[in-house]
Amino acid sequence: MNSIETDTYKVHFNSKGYEELNRYIDDHNFSKIFILVDSNTHEHCLPVFMSQLQTRTEFEIIEIEAGEEFKTIETCLGVWNALSELNADRKSILLNLGGGVVTDLGGFVASTFKRGIKYINIPTSLLAMVDASVGGKTGVDLGTVKNQVGVINSGDIVLIDTTFLDTLPQNQLKSGLAEMLKHGLIKDKAYFETLTDLSALTLNDLDDLIYESVVIKNNIVTEDPNEQGVRKHLNFGHTLGHAIESYCLESENKEQLLHGEAIAIGMILECYLSAELLEFSKTDLAAITKAMHSIYKPVLFEDKDYAPIIELLKYDKKNEHGNINFVLLEAIGCPKIDCLVSNDLILEAFSYYNKSTT
Ligand code: GLY
Secondary structure, three states: OOOOOOOOOOOEHHHHHHHHHHHHHHHHHOOOEEEEEEEEHHOOHHHHHHHHOOOOOEEEEEEEEOOOHHHHHHHHHHHHHHHHHOOOOOOOEEEEEHHHHHHHHHHHHHHHOOOOOEEEEEEEEEHHHHHHHOEOOOOEEEEEEEEEEEEEEOOOOOOOOHHHHOOOOOOHHHHHHHHHHHHHHHHOHHHHHHOOOOOOOHHHHHHHHHHHHHHHHHHHHHHOOOOOOOHHHHHHHHHHHHHHHHHHHOOOOOOOOHHHHHHHHHHHHHHHHHHHHHOOOOOHHHHHHHHHHHHHHHHHHOHHHHHHHHHHHHOOOOOOOOOEEEEEEOOEEEEEEEOOHHHHHHHHHHHHHHOOOO
């Protein structure tokens, strides 16, 4: 697969990616390499990665605990302290080997340590390959509210090695697939339709589909790196999806959802809102709902869930002047930003979702 090059970073794939990484490290004369892993990627991915890394530069491994609940400023404190104790200086580099928590948190730690050291993302989950690791969004959660603290700052390289997906559980693969489906819904109907019929999928096809998703995401973030306009399209499904994800994380009566599982629900709800407010095709709404249900397990929402979920919308990062700004769809491939939605219509959307699960 060809590399994707922008003015600020490059995305390299598979074996060529390791060649490029080794060359980059050789060229930069780093004082020390730090590799950030979590307990899962330490066991399953680090041995593969180390077998490909060819360098004489001294390196250290820093491990954090695995899971969204550890995407916190306290975990950052642990990593900042480890870097400091292990004598990291401004010529050190941090390699983030992991899923979205490791790449987001590691990117933030690197962007702030000594006011910024270089970092590279090596995403090991599908979600991190097609979304989190590309475009320079870094940060941590604040309580259960997602990604409230962070900066936009890209590492020089993203290295996508799709063989890491071999060890990934099905539910994690589906979580990443949700972001790929989103890329189809905001940009490319044919791509969306291919993704909803994966019955004849081979590993080669998966590589091509991942590549296509990275191209869609990369084109958007290159046009609007600081999310002033088109980058907001990437938030389709996320206004309600993030609120649902946070609610399920803190609620005792709900099972915790993976990011993509929550975003899939958010996309159904926001397609419903699109059909009500923007004449989005009802036929497409029905087809998308059916496709999402064929992949993701349904969640039953009850009356008591709605007020807290709506309350959580106030933390959405697209909000301005107290307004909650949704990204909705005029059609598949035609997103519209800054749409205002009444709470009554949100309740109607949940009612549509609940009925669609039976
Ligand atoms: N994950 C959405 C973005 O990078 O803008």
